[in-house]
Every structure is written in structure tokens, then in C-alpha cells.
Amino acid sequence: MIYVLYIIVFAICVYTGRHYWFTLNRFFGFQRHPYIDIDTADWPPVTVLVAAHNEEKVIANILDALMTVKYPADKMLVIPVNDRSTDRTREIIDKFVEDFPGRIQPFHRVAGKGGKAAALKDAMASVTTEVILIFDADYIPGAGLIKQLVAPFFDLEVGGVMGRVVPLNVSANLLTRLLDLERSGGYQVDQQARMNLRLVPQHGGTVAGVRMSALREIGGWNENSLTEDTDLTYRLLLNGWKTVYQNRSECYEEVPELWPVRIKQIMRWAKGHNQAMMTYSRCLLLGKHRATLRERIDGTLLLGVYAMAPITLVGWALALGVFYQGVAPLHGVIALLSLTAYAALGNLAAFFEIAAAARLDGTRKRICLLPFLILGFGVSIFSVSRAAVSQISDLLTGAEFHWDKTERFRKAL
Amino acid sequence: MNPYLAVSALVTLAGLMFMLPLIPAILELRRKSDARPLSVVQQNAGEIRHFASSFRDYIKGLEPTLQRCVADGTTAAGTLPDGEEYVVLGRSDEALLFALEQRDTTHPFVLVAGVDLILPAEATFSRDIYSRGQFIGGEKSNYRAILGEKNVYLGVSSRVMRWVHAVGGFTAGLGCKLYVRVSSDSLIRLQADCSFLRLNAPRIEIGGAAAEGVTTPYPSIPSWDSKISHRFLHDGDFEVQTGQVITSDIVIRGRLRIRPGARVCGSVKSVQDMVVEDGVAVEGSLITAGKMLIGKHCAIRGPVVAERELAIACGTRCGTLEHPTTVSAPRIEVEQGVVVFGTLWARESGEVVANR
Numbered sequence: 001m002i003y004v005l006y007i008i009v010f011a012i013c014v015y016t017g018r019h020y021w022f023t024l025n026r027f028f029g030f031q032r033h034p035y036i037d038i039d040t041a042d043w044p045p046v047t048v049l050v051a052a053h054n055e056e057k058v059i060a061n062i063l064d065a066l067m068t069v070k071y072p073a074d075k076m077l078v079i080p081v082n083d084r085s086t087d088r089t090r091e092i093i094d095k096f097v098e099d100f101p102g103r104i105q106p107f108h109r110v111a112g113k114g115g116k117a118a119a120l121k122d123a124m125a126s127v128t129t130e131v132i133l134i135f136d137a138d139y140i141p142g143a144g145l146i147k148q149l150v151a152p153f154f155d156l157e158v159g160g161v162m163g164r165v166v167p168l169n170v171s172a173n174l175l176t177r178l179l180d181l182e183r184s185g186g187y188q189v190d191q192q193a194r195m196n197l198r199l200v201p202q203h204g205g206t207v208a209g210v211r212m213s214a215l216r217e218i219g220g221w222n223e224n225s226l227t228e229d230t231d232l233t234y235r236l237l238l239n240g241w242k243t244v245y246q247n248r249s250e251c252y253e254e255v256p257e258l259w260p261v262r263i264k265q266i267m268r269w270a271k272g273h274n275q276a277m278m279t280y281s282r283c284l285l286l287g288k289h290r291a292t293l294r295e296r297i298d299g300t301l302l303l304g305v306y307a308m309a310p311i312t313l314v315g316w317a318l319a320l321g322v323f324y325q326g327v328a329p330l331h332g333v334i335a336l337l338s339l340t341a342y343a344a345l346g347n348l349a350a351f352f353e354i355a356a357a358a359r360l361d362g363t364r365k366r367i368c369l370l371p372f373l374i375l376g377f378g379v380s381i382f383s384v385s386r387a388a389v390s391q392i393s394d395l396l397t398g399a400e401f402h403w404d405k406t407e408r409f410r411k412a413l
Numbered sequence: 414m415n416p417y418l419a420v421s422a423l424v425t426l427a428g429l430m431f432m433l434p435l436i437p438a439i440l441e442l443r444r445k446s447d448a449r450p451l452s453v454v455q456q457n458a459g460e461i462r463h464f465a466s467s468f469r470d471y472i473k474g475l476e477p478t479l480q481r482c483v484a485d486g487t488t489a490a491g492t493l494p495d496g497e498e499y500v501v502l503g504r505s506d507e508a509l510l511f512a513l514e515q516r517d518t519t520h521p522f523v524l525v526a527g528v529d530l531i532l533p534a535e536a537t538f539s540r541d542i543y544s545r546g547q548f549i550g551g552e553k554s555n556y557r558a559i560l561g562e563k564n565v566y567l568g569v570s571s572r573v574m575r576w577v578h579a580v581g582g583f584t585a586g587l588g589c590k591l592y593v594r595v596s597s598d599s600l601i602r603l604q605a606d607c608s609f610l611r612l613n614a615p616r617i618e619i620g621g622a623a624a625e626g627v628t629t630p631y632p633s634i635p636s637w638d639s640k641i642s643h644r645f646l647h648d649g650d651f652e653v654q655t656g657q658v659i660t661s662d663i664v665i666r667g668r669l670r671i672r673p674g675a676r677v678c679g680s681v682k683s684v685q686d687m688v689v690e691d692g693v694a695v696e697g698s699l700i701t702a703g704k705m706l707i708g709k710h711c712a713i714r715g716p717v718v719a720e721r722e723l724a725i726a727c728g729t730r731c732g733t734l735e736h737p738t739t740v741s742a743p744r745i746e747v748e749q750g751v752v753v754f755g756t757l758w759a760r761e762s763g764e765v766v767a768n769r
Contacts, residue, residue, distance in 0.1 A: 032720065034700070034718055034720045035718065038739045038741060039459065039461070039613075039739060039758075040732075040737045040755035041715070041737070041739055042714075042715070042736040042737075070460075142453055143454075144454065144459050151716075154680065154698040154716045155698070155700045156644055156662045156663070156664045156679075156680050156700075157682050157684075166451045166453050167451075170448050170450050170451075171449065177442070177448060180450075180451075184451070240646055250451070250454075290646070290648065361451055364447055365441050365446045365447030366441065366448070368437040368438050368440070368441040369441055369442065370438070371434045371438045372442075
């Protein structure tokens with residue numbers, strides 16, 4: 001038992017070190033924003049896919065925003081991918097098609113497999129451009145965002161692009177404020193540090209882009225994946241394409257305002273991520289492909305992020321068991337590791353990362369809410385662990401994954 | 414001490430200690446003093462002309478005064494709604510010019526001219542300047558910002574601290590320091606020893622003798638619409654040989670050297686340093702994660718991006734009038750005779766250097 005505990009403590013130490021490395025890199029390292037200055041170019045034709053499933057509350061906002069972005073209108077086609085909506089989504093989209101002739105080409109999907117990846121896969125038949133951008137329907141792109149997300153595709157090494165997600169409904173309640181801090185840490189520090197260090201920035205599937213030829217080369221969207229973005233990141237990497245992160249390409253999104261919605265969301269992410277871990281980790285770490293050593297290591301660690309929650313819970317249980325067995329390995333290096341494991345109660349390194357992100361963002365008072373993150377951490381660790389258990393049980397029983405759409409909170413126009 | 418009391422005291426004390434860090438958290442949660450969404454640029458899209466447009470709006474209220482001054486040949490002074498002092502010039506007024514001509518003085522007012530504006534040497538203008546006619550600055554002068562509706566000329570060794578926009582052409586004399594965004598709707602011309610950061614114009618000429626007559630032609634490739642990926646991916650260092658014609662995109666995960674006269678009908682990327690020798694033509698983009706050196710008389714049609722440093726030798730041109738592009742790196746050195754169509758953006762420092 002003690003050896004299992006040692007392994008767990010070691011894994012936690014690795015993740016803790018990684019968090020600190022990333023944070024210190026953001027303060028003191030070389031910051032890479034290579035494409036953000038490309039503001040003048042012979043811009044390529046681009047297709048913007050807007051994934052929408054029962055989005056009557058938000059779809060008009062994003063279509064409105066897309067019609068006013070600063071990108072040559074004759075080079076940008078918007079395809080709202082209306083995936084089997086049963087509300088007014090279709091009606092709203094069709095109204096926009098009438099109002100902006102030639103600029104919006106609706107894709108109304110009435111049957112087929114559920115899930116965003118399946119819907120995007122079906123919509124690909126309508127796409128003829130080399131550059132594709134993807135937004136979820138609750139996002140509101142700014143005027144310059146399309147150019148910023150297209151610019152990295154001038155680099156032939158780039159297969160995928162990811163922008164920064166910024167919560168819009170921050171002030172709604174405690175949950176939204178905590179999610180605002182989490183997002184800040186995740187993008188401002190984690191993603192940008194991975195970009196700086198030439199590791200594996202993650203494609204987020206929204207506020208994002210993908211190169212058509214790269215997508216074709218890797219076999220298109222994986223409709224069996226619960227998180228098509230993670231799946232895409234790894235397939236691009238294994239096939240010699242890079243995903244890059246643009247920290248200054250920011251876009252507003254709506255975050256969940258209710259804990260049950262948040263729990264569902266994070267459980268889906270956990271399942272999808274674990275699914276990708278099972279599929280790609282061995283090949284990424286040991287397989288023959290073009291990823292660098294640092295990409296192999298970081299990519300594998302990234303795949304294991306959601307697996308760490310149940311592992312940490314098991315670690316706590318084992319630590320209690322070891323204690324009651326009378327074993328007290330609190331000396332030397334073990335003491336250091338145990339201290340780090342204790343820090344994992346709230347993974348203080350992640351809290352440090354979030355505090356650093358708030359500093360980089362120039363925000364002031366919201367950092368006071370940091371102690372409440374222990375609440376978000378508690379909810380996450382149990383939800384993610386529950387997702388892992390349910391995933392294993394699904395595997396054993398042969399049950400199929402199903403897609404849970406994230407509920408929206410904005411008032412419909 | 415009563416053991417129950419001691420336990421209660423301990424629990425209370427521990428509880429208070431636990432609650433202590435939550436006090437500012439609870440206060441912030443209730444007050445919502447920092448609960449607005451993070452500020453994201455939604456509208457101006459980082460437009461280089463944003464400040465010039467804002468300034469034009471800012472002085473819109475002076476339009477009647479300006480017209481009156483021009484019609485009457487008079488000058489006017491006053492205070493703008495935000496408390497800034499202004500001077501409006503309708504013609505070259507002797508008394509005012511005398512005041513402006515004082516050397517080594519600072520002029521702390523917004524200057525709005527309805528006619529050509531000819532400013533003296535060694536003056537400092539700590540507020541923005543608007544000129545409806547030509548703007549001709551004296552040597553060794555300092556400016557905060559300039560908006561010219563016609564041509565703007567900066568005297569030798571002048572400095573601008575915020576921005577310049579010329580509807581006509583913009584010319585900076587020898588040794589000017591442009592620590593700013595400079596834009597023109599027609600032409601930017603920088604003389605030797607100038608420093609710059611961000612320049613944008615349909616045509617940017619470095620040095621007096623621009624790359625006229627340079628004939629390195631662009632190769633031709635299919636447009637983005639019909640593009641089929643032919644990506645040549647190579648691990649390690651690579652050389653494109655002299656005069657070689659490459660008909661695919663190139664991605665080199667090492668150092669890249671393109672020998673003289675080579676033609677690339679596609680885009681080029683290298684993960685380490687890139688050397689492009691004389692007379693090379695590239696139809697697409699040229700991007701390196703390291704340093705880039707571009708030789709003489711090259712023709713690069715797409716964006717040029719170096720993550721570390723970029724040096725461009727004389728006679729090279731980037732982009733075309735019909736297809737403007739961006740040339741960008743943290744540190745850029747350009748020789749005289751280089752022409753860029755579009756944007757030339759040095760994030761940290763840009764210098765016009767002597768031809769090697």
C-alpha cells in the first residue's frame with residue numbers, strides 16, 4: 001500500500017512542479033505571440049462554423065457579432081450548424097440568412113448521431129475553404145478576432161489555433177466568479193506557458209480554428225469523442241501539426257450559473273479527456289511520430305489531468321490507511337513529498353497559478369475570492385472522480401456515452 | 414481551566430483562524446467591486462488609425478472656429494471641454510509664430526491649423542497637433558502626436574511619442590525616433606538612422622532610394638481556394654540550392670538556408686534560424702521561430718514573421734500594392750532601399766541601418 005501511495009505522491013509532485021514551472025514562465029520567461037502582429041495580409045477565405053443545439057437564447061448575439069467583424073465580407077462565410085434544435089434556433093438563423101444574403105449559409109441538421117463532433121462532421125460537406133473557425137453559440141467575437149485567429153494559418157506548421165475564452169456573466173453569483181478565476185488561470189497562465197515553452201497548447205473546440213488539409217489528413221472530426229477538441233489536439237500532434245494558442249485573441253463566453261450545470265459540464269469534459277487519454281497516451285509517449293520529447297511528456301501529463309482527481313482521492317484514502325496501520329513515513333524526502341501531497345488538498349500550485357493570472361490580467365479585488373476556490377476544487381474533484389467511475393462502469397456494461405448540452409442563462413432576444 | 418471551556422475556546426479560535434482569509438472573500442462577494450468581465454477589445458480591432466480617428470472626433474467641436482479663422486485669416490485660443498488649452502491657426506500669424514519660434518520651449522496646447530503648418534526647430538509640443546494643410550516640422554523637435562490631412566514631414570532628429578497619421582505621405586528625416594504607431598493613407602518614407610516601431614501604409618520606403626527597378630519576380634501558386642496541401646516536412650537542417658524552384662510549402666524543423674536565386678512557389682517555415690540569400694523569391698509567407706536574415710533584392714509576397722530578430726537587406730520588397738502584407742519581429746533592422754507594402758512592425762525596436 002505504501003508503495004502505491006509513494007507513486008501517487010510522486011505524480012502529484014510532478015503536476016505541482018508543472019504548475020509552478022508554468023506560472024514562473026509567465027512572469028519571467030520569453031513570451032511567444034508570433035502571429036498577433038499580422039494585421040495586414042492577403043486574407044484567405046474562411047468558413048466560420050457556429051455549433052448550435054437549442055440556442056434560441058444566444059444564437060442571435062453571435063450572428064450579429066459575426067456580421068460586424070472586420071474581415072473581408074466576400075472572404076468569410078458563416079455556417080450556423082443547427083443540430084436538431086427543437087426551439088426557435090432555426091427560425092432565428094433563417095431570419096439572419098434573409099437579412100444578410102450570401103454571407104450566412106445555414107446547415108439544419110434534423111437527424112443523426114448526437115454531439116458537437118458528429119454535427120461538425122456532417123457540416124464539413126458544406127465547407128470549401130482551407131481555414132475553418134469554430135465557435136459555440138454562446139460566444140461573442142470582437143471585431144478583430146477573425147483576423148487574429150486566421151493569422152497563424154500563414155504558418156504551414158500550424159494545424160489548429162485556439163483563442164482565449166473570457167467569461168461575460170462574471171457577476172452573476174459565486175460560481176461564475178470562481179469560473180472566471182479558473183478560466184483566467186487556465187488561459188492566461190497554463191495555455192500561454194505551454195505556447196511559450198513549445199509544449200502542447202490545447203485546442204478548445206471554440207474560439208478556435210483548424211486547417212482543412214490537416215483535418216483531412218487526420219481523418220476529420222471524431223464523432224465518437226465526447227471532447228472533440230482534445231481529440232483533435234492529439235491527432236494533429238501525432239500527425240506533425242501544431243496547435244498554437246493566441247492569448248490576445250479574446251472572446252466572451254457565458255459560463256454556467258448553476259452548480260448542477262457546472263457539474264454536468266465538468267463530468268463531460270472529464271469523460272472526454274479520459275477517453276482521449278486511453279486512446280492516445282501510449283502512442284504519444286512511446287510511438288513513432290514527429291512530436292518532440294517535451295511535447296510527448298507535456299502531452300501525456302495533459303492527458304492525465306482529469307485522471308488525477310480520482311488518483312488524489314485514492315491517495316487520501318491510502319494515506320489514512322497507512323496512518324492507521326501505524327506506518328509514519330514522515331522523514332527525509334518522504335516528508336517533502338507528503339507535504340506536497342498535502343498541498344494537493346487544494347493543489348496550492350494551481351491556486352498560485354490563478355493568483356498569478358489575476359495579476360497578469362491586471363485585476364485587483366477578484367483575487368480576494370481565492371479561498372473560495374477550495375469549494376470549486378472540492379466539487380471538481382468529486383465530480384471528475386464520479387465521471388471516471390461512471391466511465392469505467394459504462395465500459396464494463398457496454399453503455400454508450402451521451403452528450404449533455406450546457407444550459408444557457410442569457411435572456412433570449 | 415474548565416476543560417469544556419478550553420475545548421470551546423480552541424474550537425472557536427481555530428474556526429476564527431479558518432474564517433480569517435474568508436473575510437475579504439466574503440466582502441468582495443457582497444460588494445462585487447471587481448466583478449465586471451475582463452476588458453476585451455471588441456470594437457477597434459487594434460486599428461493603427463484608431464487614435465487618429467479618436468483625435469479627429471475630439472477636435473470636431475473646433476470645426477466652426479477653424480473655418481472662421483481660415484476665412485478671416487485670424488487665430489483663436491481657448492479651452493476644450495476637458496480643460497485642455499487649444500490654439501487654432503487660420504493663417505501664419507506673426508505674434509503666434511514668434512511665440513512658437515522660441516527654441517527649447519514646450520508648447521502645452523492642442524494645436525489646430527487650417528492651413529499649412531510650418532513649425533520651428535528644437536521645439537516641444539506636449540499636446541496633439543492637427544494640420545489641415547501640409548505639416549512641416551523643424552529639426553530636433555519633439556511631438557506627442559500629429560494628424561495631417563495632407564503630407565507630413567518631420568525634420569532631422571525629431572521624435573514622436575505617441576502616434577502620427579498622414580492622409581497624404583509621411584516622411585521622416587535623418588535620425589528621427591518614432592517610438593510610436595505611424596500610418597499613412599499613401600506612403601511612408603524613412604531616411605537613414607531612423608528608429609521605428611509600427612508603420613502602416615500602402616507603401617513604406619526605407620531610405621531615399623527605394624527599390625525601384627528591382628525585378629525579382631514572384632513565382633505563382635494556386636490561390637487559397639484551390640489549394641491542395643503539398644507540405645514538405647523535414648526534420649533537421651535544410652538548404653534550398655541556388656536557382657532551385659520549389660513548388661510546395663516547406664516546413665523545416667531545424668535551420669534553413671535558401672541559396673541565391675531560388676524560387677519557392679509556396680510558404681516557408683523554419684523552427685530555427687533562417688537565411689534567405691540574395692535574389693530569392695517566395696510567393697507565400699516566410700516564418701521562423703528564430704532569427705531571419707533576408708538578403709538583397711528578394712521578393713517575399715506573404716507575411717514575414719521572425720520570432721526573435723529580422724534583418725532585411727537593400728532592394729528587397731515585401732508584399733505588393735495589390736496584396737499588402739505584414740513584416741513583423743521583436744527587433745528589426747532594415748537597410749535603405751527596402752520597400753514594404755502594408756505593415757512593418759517591430760515590437761521592441763526597429764532601425765534603419767546603413768547598407769552592408
